[in-house]
Amino acid sequence: MADDWRSDMVDRLRALITKAEPDVVEEAKWRKESNPDGVPTFSRSGLICTVETYGDKVKLTFARGAALDDPAGLFNASLDAGTRRAIDIHEGDEIDEDAFVALVREAVDLNQS
Template sequence: MPSKIPKKPAAAKADKPQGASPVQSGDVPLLSGGNPQIAKGYGDAPVQAYIAAMPGWKSDVGRRLDALIERSVPGVYKAVKWNSPLYGLEGEGWFLGIHVYTKYVKVAFFRGSSLNPIPPGQSKQKDVRYLDIREGDQLDEEQFVDWVRQASQLPGERM
């Protein structure tokens, strides 16, 4: 049976490293398409390490998406699994993931087919929908925040 998002361990409450220098994209190996290779971990720190390692303009996109998600879903739970940041609610499952490709950043809404309006990118999985963000794209932040709020209220994906 798939697992729920685990409860935060006591040490994970201090998610942001104190006094640690930020990770630079040159410090982290990049996989195909420029996706940062970040060790699996729970909390804000591994997600921030992933975002800092996103190459070029993609890091700015990652920071903006992360800030919008945090603002939209107070108490959002974060992790890096399968070299992708995941966002969910503790004990409820994951509702969104981010992945870097050569020419774009892909946001996966795991129950995206239930969102209104449905995000534009189709998937081979019937429930998943994508939003691809390319260099120079203007993100419709109002629509993105609406999708994030809707997605956070749906049953999460148990990964």
């Protein structure tokens, strides 16, 4: 991954996910030649979310996002998907950290129910 705003954002998101769920398990999956580092995945009693970097954004995809309440309106991508929901973050975007932590906690609770 390039060492720029995207890697900084991934590090920030990783810290927030860990804050929301200290027992989260992070794994790199789906390694391939074009992405040798793979895709960071975060799990606790099932998949919570994945974090992918693209040229113009960082994409967080919540595996069961359609079942989550999102009162702060963080989800802005994959809104028509049957199960998942995503948050696309572009350079300069701010993320509501409290709302994000609450969303991760809700996803963990859903996985454990």
